[in-house]
Amino acid sequence: MSRSVKKGPYIDVKLLKKIEGKTPEQAGVIKTWARSSMIPPEFVGFTFGVHNGRKHIDVFVTEDMIGHRLGEFSPSRTFYKHGGKMQKELEQRKREAEIAAAKAARASADSKK
Secondary structure, eight states: OSSOOTTTTOOOHHHHHHHHOOOOOHEEEEOOOOOOBBGGGTTTEEEEEOOOOOSSEEEEEEEEGGTBGGGSSSSOOOOOOOOOOHHHHHHHHHHHHHHHHHHHHHHHHHOOO
C-alpha cells in the first residue's frame, strides 16, 4: 500500500456525506470522480457511478471490494486486440477449426439417424 499507515486510508469525505443516514435504495446511483478513494465497509450495498474519463460506470459495492479503490472497478482504457498479420492468421485457423468441428458433428448426427 503506497499510503502511510499512520495517515490511514484515503476516503473521500464528500462520498461519506452523500451516503450518511441513507439506505442503498434511497441513495440510488451516486456519481463520483474520486477514483482514488478506498472502499470502507460503510459503502457495501451502495452503487457508485465511477467516472472513467468519458462516462460513469456503475459499480455495485460488495464485501469483497473493501480495501480496494473505486477506480479499480471502472476501467479507463478499452483493450480491443493485438493486430497484425500473425493475429489474422490465428483467427483464420480458429474459424476453419470451428467449421470443421461443426461439419464433423453434423456428419455424426446424420449417421446416427
